[in-house]
Amino acid sequence: MPSPPTKPSPPPCSGFISTTALFRSGQGCEGSILIDNGREADEKHAFEHQGVRGFDVIDIAKSQLESACPGVVSCADIVALAARDAIVLAKGPSYGVETGRRDGTVSDTKMADNMPDVSDSIQKLKQKFSEKGLTEKDLVILSAAHTIGTTACFFMTSRLYTFSGGVGSDPSINPEFFPELKSRCPLNGDVNVRLPMDRDSGQTFDNQILKNIRGGFAVLQSDASLYQDEVTQSIVDSYFESSRPSSGPSFEADFVDSIVKLGRVGVLTGSEGRIRAVCKSF
Numbered sequence: 001m002p003s004p005p006t007k008p009s010p011p012p013c014s015g016f017i018s019t020t021a022l023f024r025s026g027q028g029c030e031g032s033i034l035i036d037n038g039r040e041a042d043e044k045h046a047f048e049h050q051g052v053r054g055f056d057v058i059d060i061a062k063s064q065l066e067s068a069c070p071g072v073v074s075c076a077d078i079v080a081l082a083a084r085d086a087i088v089l090a091k092g093p094s095y096g097v098e099t100g101r102r103d104g105t106v107s108d109t110k111m112a113d114n115m116p117d118v119s120d121s122i123q124k125l126k127q128k129f130s131e132k133g134l135t136e137k138d139l140v141i142l143s144a145a146h147t148i149g150t151t152a153c154f155f156m157t158s159r160l161y162t163f164s165g166g167v168g169s170d171p172s173i174n175p176e177f178f179p180e181l182k183s184r185c186p187l188n189g190d191v192n193v194r195l196p197m198d199r200d201s202g203q204t205f206d207n208q209i210l211k212n213i214r215g216g217f218a219v220l221q222s223d224a225s226l227y228q229d230e231v232t233q234s235i236v237d238s239y240f241e242s243s244r245p246s247s248g249p250s251f252e253a254d255f256v257d258s259i260v261k262l263g264r265v266g267v268l269t270g271s272e273g274r275i276r277a278v279c280k281s282f
């Protein structure tokens with residue numbers, strides 16, 4: 001990833017925080033990304049987490065829960081529950097969220113070192129998911145969470161201007177899409193400008209993002225790369241191949257399976273960790 005001229009500034013809060021924060025906690029679902037002791041060393045301040053926003057939503061939920069039943073619901077569970085609610089609010093599937101997670105007691109920028117990056121090769125993405133017990137199918141289906149939300153130009157301009165050896169663009173971008181992306185994210189423009197990751201329905205949770213990936217309309221390079229590998233391409237295609245949609249795999253049902261699985265990664269239970277009283281501090 002090229003060095004940014006500036007860090008993207010936080011836009012107004014969004015319920016989508018929790019969906020992305022569920023995924024973006026370095027050790028797993030233990031709320032380490034929420035810690036903000038005002039120290040640059042906190043995981044929240046890691047380069048890899050630039051742009052993650054909406055922490056105030058989690059803080060508000062936590063303070064209401066603490067007034068009603070102090071010391072019971074962990075910040076990690078709030079993130080998992082809020083992720084589900086954000087998906088439902090965007091007209092996606094509802095599902096039961098397993099609870100009982102406890103909060104981690106460590107937060108360090110280094111914890112984000114191994115997060116998937118937009119410029120990782122498909123092999124690297126597969127490997128990083130596999131290290132967390134997640135399959136190639138989970139990689140495809142969970143990346144489809146990009147059916148909602150936005151990205152800063154910061155994360156995609158290298159696809160337009162400096163793709164190979166510092167020059168040129170990503171050939172996998174559909175030529176029809178290219179002028180649109182360039183006008184939204186012009187060369188040397190403001191890297192904080194945001195655009196939907198699903199150009200057709202960025203506020204609605206649906207399988208349009210997979211259609212976009214098939215057609216060369218993916219915004220993020222990591223999403224586009226899912227169609228450049230035989231295995232992940234066939235997983236994307238499987239959602240469109242059946243002549244009778246009811247007999248093919250269900251995107252919504254598979255998403256639920258994968259996100260429940262994601263919610264089990266690196267959890268602390270029993271006497272491990274603690275229940276924080278304030279999500280941003282130990």
Ligand code: HEM
Pocket residue numbers: 014016017019020023050051052053116117118119125142143145146148149150151152155220222259262
């Ligand atoms: C393959 C690995 C992934 C990579 C490389 C990746 C990368 C990114 C990037 C660069 C952004 C834009 C950040 C910004 O500009 O603020 C983003 C946004 C987002 N990601 Fe991912 N992501 C991945 C997987 C996931 C997963 C597994 C989920 C959830 C299940 C997820 C949910 C989201 C959501 C909801 C947003 C929108 C956030 C918003 O609108 O503020 N991502 N992701």
